[in-house]
Amino acid sequence: MSANSPRRPVRLAVRATIFGLAAACCVGLAPPSLAASPASTGILSGVMTGEAASPVARTLTGMPAATDPDKAKKQVDREVAALKNQLEDTSSSLQAAYVALRQTQAQLPAAQKALDRATSAQAQADAFNDDMAVALAVAEANEARAVDQLDGTRRSVVDSRTRIARFASQLYQDQGMGQLSVALNATSPEDFASRIALTDTVMDVQHQSLTRLATAQADATAQEAHLKALQAQVEASKKAAEAALAKATLARAEAASAKQALDSLAARQAAQSRALEAQKAAENRQLSKARQEQARLQKVLIARAKAAKAAAARRAAALRRAGRKVPPPPRADNFLSAPSDGWISSEFGMRFHPILHYWRLHAGRDFAADCGTPIRAAAPGQIISAGWGGGYGNRIMLDHGIVRGVDLVTTYNHMSRYTVRSGQVSRGQVIGYVGTTGSSTGCHLHFETYEDGIPKDPRRWL
Numbered sequence: 001m002s003a004n005s006p007r008r009p010v011r012l013a014v015r016a017t018i019f020g021l022a023a024a025c026c027v028g029l030a031p032p033s034l035a036a037s038p039a040s041t042g043i044l045s046g047v048m049t050g051e052a053a054s055p056v057a058r059t060l061t062g063m064p065a066a067t068d069p070d071k072a073k074k075q076v077d078r079e080v081a082a083l084k085n086q087l088e089d090t091s092s093s094l095q096a097a098y099v100a101l102r103q104t105q106a107q108l109p110a111a112q113k114a115l116d117r118a119t120s121a122q123a124q125a126d127a128f129n130d131d132m133a134v135a136l137a138v139a140e141a142n143e144a145r146a147v148d149q150l151d152g153t154r155r156s157v158v159d160s161r162t163r164i165a166r167f168a169s170q171l172y173q174d175q176g177m178g179q180l181s182v183a184l185n186a187t188s189p190e191d192f193a194s195r196i197a198l199t200d201t202v203m204d205v206q207h208q209s210l211t212r213l214a215t216a217q218a219d220a221t222a223q224e225a226h227l228k229a230l231q232a233q234v235e236a237s238k239k240a241a242e243a244a245l246a247k248a249t250l251a252r253a254e255a256a257s258a259k260q261a262l263d264s265l266a267a268r269q270a271a272q273s274r275a276l277e278a279q280k281a282a283e284n285r286q287l288s289k290a291r292q293e294q295a296r297l298q299k300v301l302i303a304r305a306k307a308a309k310a311a312a313a314r315r316a317a318a319l320r321r322a323g324r325k326v327p328p329p330p331r332a333d334n335f336l337s338a339p340s341d342g343w344i345s346s347e348f349g350m351r352f353h354p355i356l357h358y359w360r361l362h363a364g365r366d367f368a369a370d371c372g373t374p375i376r377a378a379a380p381g382q383i384i385s386a387g388w389g390g391g392y393g394n395r396i397m398l399d400h401g402i403v404r405g406v407d408l409v410t411t412y413n414h415m416s417r418y419t420v421r422s423g424q425v426s427r428g429q430v431i432g433y434v435g436t437t438g439s440s441t442g443c444h445l446h447f448e449t450y451e452d453g454i455p456k457d458p459r460r461w462l
Contacts, residue, residue: 075106092436092440092441093279093282094276094279094280094282094283094355095355095441097272097275097276097278097279098276098279098355100272100275101269101272101273101275101276104265104268104269104272105269107265108262108265108266108269111258111261111262111265112262114258114261114262115255115258115259115261115262117258118251118254118255118257118258118259119255119258121251121254121255122248122251122252122254122255124251125244125247125248125250125251125252126248126251126252128244128247128248129241129244129245129247129248131244132237132240132241132243132244132245133241133244135237135240135241136234136237136238136240136241139230139233139234139237140234140237142230142233143227143230143231143233143234146223146226146227146230147227149223150220150223150224150227153216153219153220153223154220156212156216156219157213157216157217157220160212160213160216161213164210164213276355280355280356283355283356284356286390286391286439287356287391289390289391290390290391290392290439293389293390293391293392298453298454299453300453301407301409301450301452301453302452302453302454303453304384304399304407304409304453305406305407305452305453306452308399308401308402308407309402309407312402334461334462335379335400335403335404335408335461336378336379336410336449336458336461336462337376337378337379337427337428337462338367338378338462339367339375339376339377339378339410339412339445339447340367340369340373340374340375340376340434340445340447341367341369341373342367342368342369342373342434342444342445343367343368343369344365344366344367344368345366345367345368345444346362346365346366347362347365347366347457347459348362348363348364348365348455348456348457348458348459349361349362349457350362361455363448363455364411364413364446364447364448364449364455364458365446365447365448365457365458365459365462366444366445366446366447367434367444367445367447368442368443368444369434369443369444369445370434370443371416371433371434371435371436371443372416372433372434372435373433373434373443373445374430374433374434375412375415375430375431375432375433375434375445376427376428376429376430376431377398377410377425377426377427377428377429377431378398378410378427378447378461378462379398379400379408379410379427380400380424380425380426380427381398381399381400381401381410381424381425382398382399382401382423382424382425383396383397383398383420383421383422383423383424383425383431384397384398384399384409385397386418386420386421386422387421389413389438390438391438391439392411392413392414392438392439392446393413393414393415393435393436393437393438393439393440394413394414394415394416394417394418394432394435394437394438395411395412395413395414395415396411396412396415396418396420396421396431396432397409397410397411397412398410398411398412398425398431406451406452407451407452407453408449408450408451408461409449409450409453410447410448410449410450410458411447411448411450412431412432412445412447413438413445413446413447413448414434414435414436414437414438414440414444414445414446415432415433415434415435415437415445416432416433416434416435416436416437417432417433417435418431418432419431419432419433420432449461
């Protein structure tokens with residue numbers, strides 16, 4: 001038994017950075033004057049402010065970190081759910097890296113708490129083991145001392161019995177020591193008196209020897225009973241010490257396991273942080289390409305709008321010169337029909353990216369629906385383009401002509417596939433199906449409206 005075996009306390013303090021979240025969607029970028037550079041290097045270290053921020057964004061970024069591990073995990077689960085619902089138009093790999101890191105961080109408080117409990121239990125078990133080792137040593141010492149005392153008492157009994165036996169033998173050899181025998185053998189009165197005194201002395205010695213023998217035998221009996229009690233105590237102490245050692249050994253193993261689990265989480269967090277930084281860099285490169293594509297698209301649409309207005313003006317002038325009536329513009333109220341039966345998961349407006357830390361315009365309206373759900377033309381129009389749009393994924397662009405004095409264009413993004421790629425389409429005609437291509441984390445339709453090449457809120461037309 002190793003009662004005083006060395007112990008190494010297990011300690012590891014890991015501070016998990018608690019991230020706030022903001023609701024966001026990545027397609028559509030703010031003009032340079034609206035883009036905000038993050039002032040800090042930590043993810044979501046700042047709290048989003050401003051009336052343009054969504055209620056979910058304001059709530060999550062200002063959400064304090066829970067101190068209880070169970071509450072912290074539930075809080076992170078809510079944040080992750082909000083993130084998945086709001087970041088529909090960002091890179092799925094970026095969101096996955098962020099969510100993985102956030103979930104790992106959510107496990108850290110519970111792992112640290114488990115380690116603290118295991119370390120405390122180990123310290124208590126080790127202390128109990130030490131106490132039991134001391135108790136066993138004391139019990140064994142008491143037993144050894146009782147054995148020595150009993151051996152001494154037994155030797156005293158043997159000595160007393162030997163003396164009495166010798167005395168009895170001497171009496172027999174001397175034919176007794178009775179007073180009558182002494183008197184008969186006396187040769188004179190003085191000899192008689194001396195013999196009587198000697199007889200009394202011998203009898204006193206005999207009586208004392210018998211008394212000592214009786215006392216020693218009584219002591220031996222008591223000491224034997226005491227020794228048995230001490231031996232029982234030693235046996236109980238051995239069992240308690242063995243149990244304490246087993247408990248201490250188990251506690252040390254559990255503390256080591258808890259430390260290993262926490263170390264593993266810390267290592268995973270470090271790796272996931274590096275992976276997230278790599279995904280952020282890739283996302284920024286993708287967003288740079290998206291800005292270039294949007295700038296190119298805007299130039300094309302502005303040029304088309306100018307050309308369409310000029311052509312409309314020439315047609316109207318020609319009709320007037322011919323004395324013919326210029327047809328009225330198409331009815332503008334509720335000009336567009338809903339392009340999808342999905343529910344609205346995100347509206348047009350400014351958004352703060354919760355991972356990349358900048359403001360940008362969410363330039364459309366998101367219709368959440370299962371992949372494969374039909375997408376319909378919102379109004380009659382001419383297909384401008386049907387093809388890959390970078391972060392927009394598979395995209396169709398429809399030109400609806402001059403409406404309300406502007407050239408109206410609608411775009412349908414992240415489609416899984418097309419049913420048409422060119423020509424005229426009618427209102428309600430299926431032009432493709434909902435997908436999650438491009439920068440998208442889930443099946444949805446990102447629907448945009450452009451007025452003279454400028455993105456505007458689709459609700460103005462629906």
